[in-house]
Amino acid sequence: MKTTVKAITAMLAMVFAGTVWSLTPAEEKIAERIKPVGEVCVEGQECKAAQAAVAAAAPSGPREPADIYASKCFACHDTGVANAPKKGDAAAWGPRIEQGMETLVTHAINGIRGMPPRGTCGDCSDDEIKATVEFIVEQSQ
Ligand code: HEC
Known part of the structure; x- marks a missing residue:
């Protein structure tokens, strides 16, 4: 009997709480x-x-290549870590540039050896990667 009363009281309390509850x-x-x-x-x-x-x-269109570079690529391409060709190092970039822009961009998108896919810019579009590769190449000849 006591348990029934308790249960009913608890249920009533819940219903009551539900009705008076407000923000x-x-x-x-x-x-x-x-x-x-x-x-x-x-x-x-x-x-x-x-x-x-x-x-x-x-986002109002593609990001600036310089900004993408400064937020992602610089970590390796400014320091040369893992033998990444440094931006501005014409000797390091020369043979790579000779492969042709298309190949460079494909490698940047898919990754190659120590170069991670999209250079760790997971939300970069193909066009943004391409523009950033062009930016690096322009500064490395
Ligand atoms: C974690 C380090 C790292 C980051 C971050 C990184 N790269 Fe690289 N990248 C490398 C390394 C290492 C190589 C050299 C790979 C090799 O040829 O062995 C490379 C090579 C490249 C190449 C030359 C590919 C070729 O065919 O020779 C391009 C282009 C390139 N990176 C673009 C970028 C761009 C654009 C970004 C930023 C969006 C970026 N990288 C970010 C490490 C990095």
């Missing part, structure tokens, strides 16, 4: 923030600002 102002703010942008945006003026912010944050 605190702080929680409401969080809920507002994590709403999908489109949903926040149906309502009006603030919307445009939010959409502009999203547009600004989204």
Whole structure:
């Protein structure tokens, strides 16, 4: 008998808790923030600002080869680690450049020996890798 009473009390407590539960102002703010942008945006003026912010944050086309180089490739191609040909070292790049641009780019995309695929820039597009290889080659002749 006692256990039944306890169980019912517990169930009532759960139901009650469910009905009175509501968001605190702080929680409401969080809920507002994590709403999908489109949903926040149906309502009006603030919307445009939010959409502009999203547009600004989204990548707006290919990244600059110099930036890709500076964030990824430099780690090996500035230091010469693992015998990576250094940027600016015409003697090291000469024979590689002779292979032709297409081969260089293919090797950069797929990796070759100590050169990892995409030079560790996993989210670089083929075009971004190609532009970065061109950038390195231009600076190494
Ligand atoms: C972890 C080190 C490392 C990183 C990071 C790296 N490379 Fe390399 N890369 C190498 C090494 C080592 C070689 C020489 C491989 C060989 O020929 O043995 C090389 C060679 C190359 C070559 C010449 C390939 C050939 O056919 O001779 C190109 C082009 C190249 N890297 C482009 C890039 C680009 C572009 C990036 C950045 C997106 C990059 N690398 C990042 C290590 C690296």
